[in-house]
Amino acid sequence: MSLRCDALTVRYRDRVAVRPSSIALARGTVVALVGPNGAGKSSLLKAIAGLVPCTGTVQAGEQALSTSPRSRARTIAYLPQSPAAHWPMKVRDLVALGRLPHRAFGSALRPEDAAAIDAAMRETGVTALAERAVDELSGGELSRVQLARALAVRAPILLVDEPVAALDPYHQLEIMHVLTDYAARDALVVAVLHDLTLAARFAHRVIVMHEGEVVADGRPEQVLSAETLRRYYHVEPFLSHVAGQPLVVPWRTLQ
Amino acid sequence: MSAALKRDWPLYAALVTALLVVVPVALGVGRTSGGPAFGLGSPELASAIFLEIRLPRVLLGLLVGGTLGLCGAALQGLLRNPLAEPGLLGASSGAAFGAVLVFYFGLAAGQSLLLPLGAVAGSLTALATLYALAGRRGDLLGVILAGIAINALAAALTSLALNFAPSPYAALEILFWMLGSLADRSLAHVALALPLMLPAWIMLGAAARGLDALTLGEDVAQSLGYDPKTTQWLVIGGTALAIGAAVAVTGVVGFVGLVVPHVLRRAVGFHPSRLLLPSFLGGAVLTVAADLVIRLMPPGPELKLGVVTALLGAPFFLHLVLRARRAGVA
Numbered sequence: 001m002s003l004r005c006d007a008l009t010v011r012y013r014d015r016v017a018v019r020p021s022s023i024a025l026a027r028g029t030v031v032a033l034v035g036p037n038g039a040g041k042s043s044l045l046k047a048i049a050g051l052v053p054c055t056g057t058v059q060a061g062e063q064a065l066s067t068s069p070r071s072r073a074r075t076i077a078y079l080p081q082s083p084a085a086h087w088p089m090k091v092r093d094l095v096a097l098g099r100l101p102h103r104a105f106g107s108a109l110r111p112e113d114a115a116a117i118d119a120a121m122r123e124t125g126v127t128a129l130a131e132r133a134v135d136e137l138s139g140g141e142l143s144r145v146q147l148a149r150a151l152a153v154r155a156p157i158l159l160v161d162e163p164v165a166a167l168d169p170y171h172q173l174e175i176m177h178v179l180t181d182y183a184a185r186d187a188l189v190v191a192v193l194h195d196l197t198l199a200a201r202f203a204h205r206v207i208v209m210h211e212g213e214v215v216a217d218g219r220p221e222q223v224l225s226a227e228t229l230r231r232y233y234h235v236e237p238f239l240s241h242v243a244g245q246p247l248v249v250p251w252r253t254l255q
Numbered sequence: 256m257s258a259a260l261k262r263d264w265p266l267y268a269a270l271v272t273a274l275l276v277v278v279p280v281a282l283g284v285g286r287t288s289g290g291p292a293f294g295l296g297s298p299e300l301a302s303a304i305f306l307e308i309r310l311p312r313v314l315l316g317l318l319v320g321g322t323l324g325l326c327g328a329a330l331q332g333l334l335r336n337p338l339a340e341p342g343l344l345g346a347s348s349g350a351a352f353g354a355v356l357v358f359y360f361g362l363a364a365g366q367s368l369l370l371p372l373g374a375v376a377g378s379l380t381a382l383a384t385l386y387a388l389a390g391r392r393g394d395l396l397g398v399i400l401a402g403i404a405i406n407a408l409a410a411a412l413t414s415l416a417l418n419f420a421p422s423p424y425a426a427l428e429i430l431f432w433m434l435g436s437l438a439d440r441s442l443a444h445v446a447l448a449l450p451l452m453l454p455a456w457i458m459l460g461a462a463a464r465g466l467d468a469l470t471l472g473e474d475v476a477q478s479l480g481y482d483p484k485t486t487q488w489l490v491i492g493g494t495a496l497a498i499g500a501a502v503a504v505t506g507v508v509g510f511v512g513l514v515v516p517h518v519l520r521r522a523v524g525f526h527p528s529r530l531l532l533p534s535f536l537g538g539a540v541l542t543v544a545a546d547l548v549i550r551l552m553p554p555g556p557e558l559k560l561g562v563v564t565a566l567l568g569a570p571f572f573l574h575l576v577l578r579a580r581r582a583g584v585a
Contacts, residue, residue, distance in 0.1 A: 051474050073480030084472035086335035087525035100468055101480045108261065149471070153479075 001061045001075065001156035002027045003048065003188055008056035010043045017043035019212040020056065025205070027156070030180050030189045032203035032220070034196060036233055039209040041192045042081060045159045048190070049078040060157060073101035077155035081162050081192075083146040088135035091145050095121055098152030120151035123178050125171075139166045147175065151182065158182060161192045176202040196237075200224050200246040208232060221246045230254060263529055266522045270536040277540055281313045281547045286438075290554035311440045316543040318445065319437070319501045320511055322452055324538020325531055326494045327512025329459045332466035332527030333490040334398050337517055338575055341498045342509030344398070345381040345405030350495075350502035351433050352409045352416070353377020358429055359416045371451055375499030381405050382491045435506035435561020437546050444504040451500035458493030459531065462486050466527035508561045510568020511538050517575065 003025045010018040018040045025031050033041045047054040050065070050072055058065050060075050077098070085094060098120065099113040109117075121127045124144045134142060143166045150158060163179070164172040176198055183189040183204075193199045199206055200220040208216035208223055210232040216223045224246065229237040238249040260267060285292040285308060295301040295309075323341065330339040330346075341347050357373035385405055389397035413433070420426035465486030468476035473483040501508070515537040516530055523529035542560070545567075549558045 046474070049474075049478050051477050069477075069482060070480040073478060076478070078475065078478035080472065080474050083475060084335075084470075086470050086472070087520075087527070089470065089525045093524055093526065094470075097467060097471060097479070100464060103464075105464065146471075 001186075001188055003157055003190075004057075004059040005048065006057045006059070008044070008047055008054055008058065010040070010047045010052055010054045016212055018047060018054070021214050022056075023207065023214065023217070025188055025190065027188050028183055028186050029204040030183045030191065030202060032199035032206045033190060033192045033209065034194070034199050034206060034224075035209035035215075038211075039232075040212040041209050042161050043212075044209065045078070045161055045190065045192060049076050049159055051078070070101050073155075074153070075155055076157045076159060077150045077153035079147060079150040079158075079160040079163060081165070083143075083149075085134045085142065085146070088133040090130070091126060091132050091134055091137070092117065092121070092130040094134050094145060095126075095148045095152050098149040101153060116154050117152050120148040120154075123151060123181065124148040125174060140168060140171055143167060144171065144175070147178070151178070156187050158187060158189045159191075160189065162194060163191055164193070164195065164198065172198060196224055196229075196248040196250065200248045224248045263523055263533065266519070266533055267536070270533060270540060273540045274536065274543075277544050277547065278313060278317070281316070281543050282309050284547060284550050285309060286550040286557060288554070291551045307441060311442050311445055312437045312546065313543055314442075314445050315440050315448070315504060316437050316546050317539040318448060318452060319505050319508060320542025321535040321539040322455070322497045322501050323508060323511035323542065324515040324534035324536075325456065325459055326497055327538070328516035328527070328530045328534035329462060329466065329490045330494055330512070331516055332469065332530070333462075333487060335469060336398050337520070338399060338513070338572070338579065340510065340513035340572075341378075341494060342507065343406070343513065343572070344385050344402040345409055346378040346494060346498045347502055347507045347509060348406050348409035348413070349381025350374035350378035350499045351507050352413045353380075353499070354503055355413050355416045355429055355433070358425075359420065368447065371447060371500050371503035373499075374503040375451065375496055377409070378498045378502070379492070379495035381409060382495050386487065386491055431559070432506045433561075434559035435508040435564070436557075436559045437505055437542075438557060440504065448500040448504045452497050455493040455497035455500070456535075458489045458496070462489035462493070463528035463531055465489070466531075470527065506559075506561055508542065508564050510564045510572065511542055513575075514568055514571050515541055517571075 006022045007020040008018060009020045021044065035041055043052060046052045048058055066072050095117050096109060099109065099116060102113060121130065124147050126144050126148050129137065129141060134145060137145065147163055150160065164175050167175060179189045179191060180202055203220055205218065206220045206223040207214055208228060215232060216228050226237055226239055229235050229250065234254045235250040236252050236254055238251040240247040283294060285304065295304050326341050330341065330344065331337055353373040353376050354370055357370050385401050388401040417426045417429060465476065465481040468479045468481040469483060469486060476483050516534045519533045519537055520530055523533060545563050546560055549560060549563060552558060
């Protein structure tokens with residue numbers, strides 16, 4: 001599903017976290033949201049998900065977002081930066097919480113719920129952990145389980161905040177493939193990423209934020225230029241191409 | 256609910272069996288100044304003893320015990336904290352203070368509705384304060400510390416009221432009522448508590464899915480369509496209403512709401528929603544059983560229920576705190 005934000009603005013008590021931003025994102029794509037710490041990436045994601053008070057409009061597909069929390073929850077799935085798991089449930093039970101927006105009060109899991117849970121666990125490679133308690137998992141396993149929970153919503157728009165931060169290189173690549181596969185089914189994936197190499201390699205589009213503002217937006221090889229990295233990240237990058245794909249390696253800091 | 260019944264049927268079977276054993280026994284045992292009394296006594300007194308003494312006592316035990324278990328489970332789910340309990344968080348002492356105020360101003364003549372209303376107002380104030388102080392982050396230590404502060408304040412205010420009590424007898428009466436007991440209650444007490452408890456139970460039941468969603472934190476709960484604020488007010492409002500009603504008719508009975516959800520949590524796979532109804536049943540069983548044990552004690556002054564639950568529950572709480580410390584969470 002496509003997503004359109006007009007003049008979306010987030011103000012916290014004494015500062016503007018996201019300055020009026022208007023962006024239109026196409027379905028079937030992975031969009032990387034990058035920028036230095038404190039640039040407003042997470043705030044923008046939360047505003048789209050309806051988790052922080054904001055002004056401006058968010059439009060999903062052809063219409064404005066529904067005001068019904070359940071319908072909104074079925075349209076937009078959200079995975080925060082460090083998701084909580086307050087009770088040591090079994091992995092499959094935790095993933096099943098992603099089906100809450102689809103279930104009537106007091107109803108059992110229907111076959112389509114079970115299918116969505118199984119598929120989400122398969123895609124993130126946590127099927128073998130199904131019966132383990134979540135407090136026995138390694139950090140990497142837990143973050144894949146949490147991603148499975150978000151995938152299980154089967155929402156046409158998926159917002160993920162640093163989904164690969166706790167993962168080893170193998171699972172970083174795996175998860176980026178999971179996100180591109182998810183987007184390929186006509187969904188929109190917006191991912192906050194710090195790893196610019198992954199962003200350049202996997203995202204169809206990169207949006208750079210700096211001090212609450214969208215300062216660059218476009219195809220990875222256009223946006224992730226030496227100029228952008230110097231200006232907003234204060235790093236000198238090493239830029240190259242491998243097998244026709246851009247390679248971005250932050251090399252040294254600039255004063 | 257049918258889904259939960261299907262999934263957790265062995266647990267429900269065990270709890271219902273326990274109820275079916277405990278309730279008839281509790282109805283069959285009374286207490287006189289000479290210690291426990293078995294059966295219903297002489298035939299001409301049997302119906303009076305049954306209807307006016309035994310039945311109210313057991314019914315109130317079921318209602319109050321169930322309420323305590325349910326509220327404990329709901330509060331633990333809301334605060335995402337296994338140490339939460341109406342007594343420890345100040346809801347009960349707040350309710351007791353509210354009720355004492357009504358006593359103190361001499362408003363509680365007969366079966367006045369003012370007494371439970373005072374208790375409800377007291378526990379609502381205590382819980383709302385607690386949540387404002389420490390509830391948002393699901394932080395274990397903060398909640399317990401805020402609970403201690405609120406308990407201390409409610410106890411101080413109650414002491415103040417006792418200090419100014421019109422007569423030593425009034426003070427003693429209030430003091431004994433606060434210890435918590437099911438003895439010498441009538442069906443009128445049931446009629447007083449039930450209309451407040453029923454809507455409270457419904458509110459807590461309506462929060463069930465929201466509590467499950469809160470397992471993943473407030474942001475994710477909201478993104479799943481369950482506004483944490485709605486869940487918060489359902490649980491706080493429902494608990495205040497139910498605990499207020501319970502304290503108004505039985506005084507303070509502590510720790511049932513701590514022990515019961517804790518014992519049953521693993522059996523329901525740590526699902527806050529699936530814990531609610533079993534905690535109600537478990538609380539009812541435990542309370543009626545504890546009250547039965549009191550009646551079976553050798554001759555002497557009858558033990559107060561609240562004293563017994565505190566004697567058993569406090570070491571249990573200590574054990575949980577020590578274990579939480581070993582796990583590095585507090």
